[in-house]
Amino acid sequence: MATFYVPSVNLIGKGVVNEVGPYIKELGYKKALLVTDKFIEGSDILPKVLKPLDAEGIEYVIFSDVEPNPTCKNVTDGLAALKEHGCDFIISLGGGSPQDAASCISIIATNGGKPQDYEGLHKSAKKGLPVVAINTTAGTSAEITINYVITDEERKVKMVMVDKNSLALISVNDPELMLSKPKGLTAATGMDALTHAVEALVTPGAYNVTKKLSIGAIELIKEYLPRAVANGQDIEAREGMVNAIFLGGMSFNNAGLGYVHSMAHQLG
Known part of the structure; x- marks a missing residue:
């Protein structure tokens, strides 16, 4: 369940x-x-x-x-x-x-x-x-x-x-x-989204629905993050990343995350 x-x-x-x-x-x-x-x-x-x-x-x-x-x-x-x-x-x-x-x-x-x-x-x-x-x-x-x-x-x-x-x-x-986000912040937040998606895919709490969402997020990030970093005004790339974080967020919200975040909280 x-x-x-x-x-x-x-x-x-x-x-x-x-x-x-x-x-x-x-x-x-x-x-x-x-x-x-x-x-x-x-x-x-x-x-x-x-x-x-x-x-x-x-x-x-x-x-x-x-x-x-x-x-x-x-x-x-x-x-x-x-x-x-x-x-x-x-x-x-x-x-x-x-x-x-x-x-x-x-x-x-x-x-x-x-x-x-x-x-x-x-x-x-x-x-x-x-x-x-x-x-x-x-x-x-x-x-x-x-x-x-x-x-x-x-x-x-x-x-x-x-x-x-x-x-x-x-x-x-x-x-x-x-659209006004600088390259560095676009890249950093995009890698955060990728980390969420990968962790949610491999966490023990993952199940079929969340795995599909994670994979969808990873595919979108692969396609659109380089474009969004290269040209912040690329609205199609920005929208692709919006869709990616929505899928990834739904995934880890329900599957959970993993050791990367456990370590990051201690470092933070």
């Missing part, structure tokens, strides 16, 4: 970020805590995301203090902003770090406690606050998974949380949000 976790709605492809506003309005949410980082706040990505929200009259408060490898302080500060401004849902915008921070904020918003309480497997009792996860890197697949990682700065430990209650309500993978 296997359980397969994936967000309820997944928007994938060129220009899908423009559909976010209508989806949120239809669901009846009013005010978002938009969780992101300083780089994205100052980039051309943020206006592309705010435009469809403004068009539908959806309010938002921007919380951009997320660090690479988000910390417990990032989470508690974000939670304080959410409560102060009366936000009823979360938008996560960025790569793995904003996505992970938003997941933890979401869980604590409905379950209480502190980040350390949720280290390990399925520690929360209640579904987290709804998250609309807008991805900007073709790498971690954090926008569609039940895994998130928060750094406990006091213990100097990267806490791994696996929690079905943290799964995003809507994921958004729009390659147009990735």
Whole structure:
């Protein structure tokens, strides 16, 4: 028997970020805590995301203090902003770090406690606050998974949380949000995606469905990552990588990973 976790709605492809506003309005949410980082706040990505929200009259408060490898302080500060401004849902915008921070904020918003309480497997009792996860890197697949990682700065430990209650309500993978990514970041995140796909293929938890997804992801990465690195404006290559991380994310989200990530967390 296997359980397969994936967000309820997944928007994938060129220009899908423009559909976010209508989806949120239809669901009846009013005010978002938009969780992101300083780089994205100052980039051309943020206006592309705010435009469809403004068009539908959806309010938002921007919380951009997320660090690479988000910390417990990032989470508690974000939670304080959410409560102060009366936000009823979360938008996560960025790569793995904003996505992970938003997941933890979401869980604590409905379950209480502190980040350390949720280290390990399925520690929360209640579904987290709804998250609309807008991805900007073709790498971690954090926008569609039940895994998130928060750094406990006091213990100097990267806490791994696996929690079905943290799964995003809507994921958004729009390659147009990735066109400005530099070569180095495109290559690094692409290799992260390849690592996920290979690990999910060989992990003991893999089964027929996840293996097919892993192989599909590997094939797409082989074809499109070199092109995306060579020419960041190659929208077909960017879209190919978006499809790859969606397949790979679904695979490792349900099959698990392996020793590469075990070692990487300790090094990190």
